[in-house]
Amino acid sequence: MTRVAIVGVAGRMGRTLVSAVNQDETATLAGGIVEPGSSLAGADIGELAGTGKSGVAAVDSLEAIKDDFDVLIDFTAPKVTLANLAFCAEHGKAIVIGTTGMSDDELEALDGYRDRVPMVFAPNMSVGVNLTLKLLETAARALGDEGYDIEVIEAHHRHKVDAPSGTAIKMGEVVADALGRTLKEHGVFERVGQCGPRSDTEIGFATVRAGDIVGEHTVMFATEGERIEITHKASSRMTFAKGAVRAARWVSSQKAGRFDMQDVLGLARG
Ligand SMILES: NC(=O)C1=CN([C@@H]2O[C@H](COP(=O)(O)OP(=O)(O)OC[C@H]3O[C@@H](n4cnc5c(N)ncnc54)[C@H](OP(=O)(O)O)[C@@H]3O)[C@@H](O)[C@H]2O)C=CC1
Numbered sequence: 001m002t003r004v005a006i007v008g009v010a011g012r013m014g015r016t017l018v019s020a021v022n023q024d025e026t027a028t029l030a031g032g033i034v035e036p037g038s039s040l041a042g043a044d045i046g047e048l049a050g051t052g053k054s055g056v057a058a059v060d061s062l063e064a065i066k067d068d069f070d071v072l073i074d075f076t077a078p079k080v081t082l083a084n085l086a087f088c089a090e091h092g093k094a095i096v097i098g099t100t101g102m103s104d105d106e107l108e109a110l111d112g113y114r115d116r117v118p119m120v121f122a123p124n125m126s127v128g129v130n131l132t133l134k135l136l137e138t139a140a141r142a143l144g145d146e147g148y149d150i151e152v153i154e155a156h157h158r159h160k161v162d163a164p165s166g167t168a169i170k171m172g173e174v175v176a177d178a179l180g181r182t183l184k185e186h187g188v189f190e191r192v193g194q195c196g197p198r199s200d201t202e203i204g205f206a207t208v209r210a211g212d213i214v215g216e217h218t219v220m221f222a223t224e225g226e227r228i229e230i231t232h233k234a235s236s237r238m239t240f241a242k243g244a245v246r247a248a249r250w251v252s253s254q255k256a257g258r259f260d261m262q263d264v265l266g267l268a269r270g
């Protein structure tokens with residue numbers, strides 16, 4: 001049994017994760033953490049998630065449950081995640097990180113833990129998106145140098161705080177990498193006013209924020225006379241949560257290292 005604790009347990013993903021751990025026979029709910037000082041500390045995390053009483057009370061510090069869990073699942077915010085990584089390094093815990101929107105400095109700080117913590121870090125834990133990344137690599141290799149313009153379009157709910165989504169950036173990186181380009185040089189994240197025609201090699205990003213959209217991503221390869229669109233649509237957060245629980249199980253038997261969902265799913269390059 002993998003003993004799992006969930007940070008941000010009252011959040012959209014936190015509540016879905018409680019439900020996903022409950023449905024998994026190989027994982028057990030060992031703790032739920034809310035923000036320090038939160039009025040939800042002490043509440044039953046099953047009741048918070050709407051799945052019924054679990055007998056596990058939310059706490060507002062990891063210290064309080066440090067002996068109770070093996071793997072932390074963290075879908076919160078960059079600064080919170082980095083603090084939790086430091087805790088995991090100090091206490092010999094593994095971690096699954098779904099948090100997106102990290103700056104370059106924050107990503108560098110996260111990477112600094114790769115020799116001290118077994119971690120899975122992925123902007124999207126769904127099986128479908130991770131397979132889509134493979135399809136994109138193939139499409140980019142076949143089309144990218146043949147005069148096809150590449151654009152990444154994503155849509156999410158009105159509450160999302162980072163843009164473009166971590167998944168959109170990852171999709172852009174996969175395509176750029178397959179073509180020997182970088183997003184630093186070729187990514188175009190804003191077009192407004194007299195911005196001129198697109199260049200042949202740029203990879204453009206467009207963002208929609210509206211209503212309750214769970215998460216949709218399209219990569220478009222367009223040329224004179226045709227376009228190909230590769231689209232993934234998530235209709236339930238459960239797809240991310242199930243992936244995260246699968247990652248928790250997988251990472252619990254790994255040594256220190258930075259892994260992603262391609263490793264968990266056996267899709268990584270050989
Ligand atoms: N990798 C993937 O597959 C996916 C990644 N995500 C990413 O996960 C992250 C969270 O998304 P979502 O669940 O929608 O966001 P929410 O805002 O709903 O949830 C975040 C939760 O973290 C809590 N929190 C903030 N600070 C702390 C702290 N110090 N200790 C404990 N809890 C804390 C927040 O509490 P409060 O509200 O009180 O501030 C909130 O409940 C985002 O970065 C999102 O992009 C989302 C879906 C899938």
Ligand SMILES: O=C(O)C1=N[C@H](C(=O)O)C[C@H](O)C1
Nearest residue numbers: 100123124160165166167215
């Ligand atoms: O914030 C979300 O909701 C999501 N965030 C992730 C991202 O930024 O890519 C993954 C998913 O699309 C939902």
